[in-house]
Amino acid sequence: MKKIFLNFALVFLIVSNAQTYKKPLVSPITEKDLKTDMYQMAADQFWGREAGTLDELKVSMWFADKMKATGMKPAGDNGTFFQFFDMYRHQISPQSSVKIGGKNIQLWKDILVQDVTDNQFTAPILYLGKVEPQELASKNISGKVVAIRVSDLNIAKEMTLFERRYPGFIRTKYYKEIEKLGAKGIIFITDAISDKSWVEVVPQMTRGIYGVEGVREKVEVGIPVFWIKQDNENWVKNNPEISLNIQTETYKYPSVNIIGKIEGTDPKLKNEYVLLSGHQDHDGIRHPVNNDTIYNGADDNASTCVALLAIARSYHQQPAKRSILFVIHGAEERGLLGSRWHASHPLVPKENIVAVLNGDMIGRNDNNEAALLGGEAPHKNSEELVKMAFDANNESTQFKFLKAWDLPEHPEYFYFRSDHVPYVRVGIPALFFTSVLHSQYHTPQDESENINFKKLYKMTEWIYRTSWKVANENERPKLIQNFKLER
Numbered sequence: 001m002k003k004i005f006l007n008f009a010l011v012f013l014i015v016s017n018a019q020t021y022k023k024p025l026v027s028p029i030t031e032k033d034l035k036t037d038m039y040q041m042a043a044d045q046f047w048g049r050e051a052g053t054l055d056e057l058k059v060s061m062w063f064a065d066k067m068k069a070t071g072m073k074p075a076g077d078n079g080t081f082f083q084f085f086d087m088y089r090h091q092i093s094p095q096s097s098v099k100i101g102g103k104n105i106q107l108w109k110d111i112l113v114q115d116v117t118d119n120q121f122t123a124p125i126l127y128l129g130k131v132e133p134q135e136l137a138s139k140n141i142s143g144k145v146v147a148i149r150v151s152d153l154n155i156a157k158e159m160t161l162f163e164r165r166y167p168g169f170i171r172t173k174y175y176k177e178i179e180k181l182g183a184k185g186i187i188f189i190t191d192a193i194s195d196k197s198w199v200e201v202v203p204q205m206t207r208g209i210y211g212v213e214g215v216r217e218k219v220e221v222g223i224p225v226f227w228i229k230q231d232n233e234n235w236v237k238n239n240p241e242i243s244l245n246i247q248t249e250t251y252k253y254p255s256v257n258i259i260g261k262i263e264g265t266d267p268k269l270k271n272e273y274v275l276l277s278g279h280q281d282h283d284g285i286r287h288p289v290n291n292d293t294i295y296n297g298a299d300d301n302a303s304t305c306v307a308l309l310a311i312a313r314s315y316h317q318q319p320a321k322r323s324i325l326f327v328i329h330g331a332e333e334r335g336l337l338g339s340r341w342h343a344s345h346p347l348v349p350k351e352n353i354v355a356v357l358n359g360d361m362i363g364r365n366d367n368n369e370a371a372l373l374g375g376e377a378p379h380k381n382s383e384e385l386v387k388m389a390f391d392a393n394n395e396s397t398q399f400k401f402l403k404a405w406d407l408p409e410h411p412e413y414f415y416f417r418s419d420h421v422p423y424v425r426v427g428i429p430a431l432f433f434t435s436v437l438h439s440q441y442h443t444p445q446d447e448s449e450n451i452n453f454k455k456l457y458k459m460t461e462w463i464y465r466t467s468w469k470v471a472n473e474n475e476r477p478k479l480i481q482n483f484k485l486e487r
């Protein structure tokens with residue numbers, strides 16, 4: 001009885017859901033091509049593809065040639081594959097200096113400057129030792145630079161790159177309260193954890209911060225935040241004077257989005273676009289880990305770039321009704337700058353972009369698990385789009401979903417950390433496909449050798465099958481009414 005019922009159900013399903021479009025064509029997507037492209041793109045020849053350097057431009061030129069070879073047509077500015085944009089870079093100027101008790105302190109060696117902000121003044125230091133933020137109100141800190149001994153903060157230890165992020169957590173813990181109470185600055189004295197993180201945060205702090213039109217265009221105004229080592233704690237004991245001249249410099253640096261398309265076949269729907277995206281940049285050359293200094297960014301995010309090349313080969317052989325727009329963003333690692341730029345300066349009408357399927361880090365971890373961010377409330381911004389991704393997964397890849405990564409209380413805030421976000425903010429249905437973090441994330445060991453190519457193939461197939469539905473269904477996915485992100 002049960003079996004008969006099932007068969008009826010199946011027949012009914014096939015009849016009522018009769019496809020009005022062709023089946024997806026998966027065969028042009030091959031593990032072999034993914035591997036070949038990956039070993040080229042994540043090779044040392046591109047020196048870690050850092051945004052705002054010749055290495056990012058070099059890989060972008062190389063990638064445009066790869067796009068062309070798949071059969072894509074250019075869809076950037078003026079008939080090219082490129083959309084150049086300016087990043088703003090703000091740095092501490094080398095003319096800056098700090099004196100404590102009349103003694104010159106060497107910048108980046110003996111003292112770190114955490115924020116890029118201009119400050120010139122002389123003020124007394126108030127040594128507070130170990131102190132909690134709620135105790136500060138009684139300490140009369142106004143007009144002084146407070147010296148605080150950091151002690152092992154227990155929050156967020158489960159986060160990846162905990163050590164590298166630790167000085168940021170400490171700053172967040174104290175900054176607002178200290179600024180509110182009228183202090184002129186902060187000197188943090190390291191603990192065991194920040195002693196270890198020192199070498200990792202120096203490259204971040206000396207690089208400075210980046211912005212793009214509308215975001216961090218100017219140096220922020222704020223009180224200075226310094227770090228000294230606990231070995232040098234004596235410098236700030238007995239309340240000496242600090243004299244500082246911290247100056248900043250702002251430059252414009254070029255970055256670039258690489259954009260290609262494969263036109264749709266339907267005379268009307270071909271004016272609508274399914275946007276598939278990834279980012280080409282990574283972290284360049286930084287402090288050594290296991291004797292390697294090149295941060296190749298194989299999983300992050302050559303994985304999605306090569307997946308999109310594979311998907312393009314399929315669309316070239318069998319185009320869909322709608323057009324496919326392939327956007328490889330620049331400067332993602334510097335704050336989603338390429339996607340912010342493109343979301344506000346798209347080269348096709350914004351209302352013609354029916355959905356964004358973004359991938360970031362899709363080539364690691366268990367073959368049978370993956371995450372779909374934007375798959376659950378409050379991040380889900382289109383019921384229909386999420387259903388298409390679920391259906392595509394049921395058809396073939398059968399991933400078990402790592403749903404915790406999409407929860408607002410997840411400690412990594414992972415949903416907010418890739419290029420789909422600027423599109424979501426301008427009201428386009430969007431999803432983020434990922435195989436999530438791993439222990440080699442943002443280290444020189446994120447290399448081609450460590451990619452799980454079976455997994456990368458499956459993720460590519462899943463994104464492709466999802467995009468095939470979006471590109472062929474009669475109705476485009478709708479936005480959820482009153483959708484609002486929690487941050």
Ligand SMILES: [Zn+2]
Pocket residue numbers: 279300301332360361418
């Ligand atoms: Zn990434």
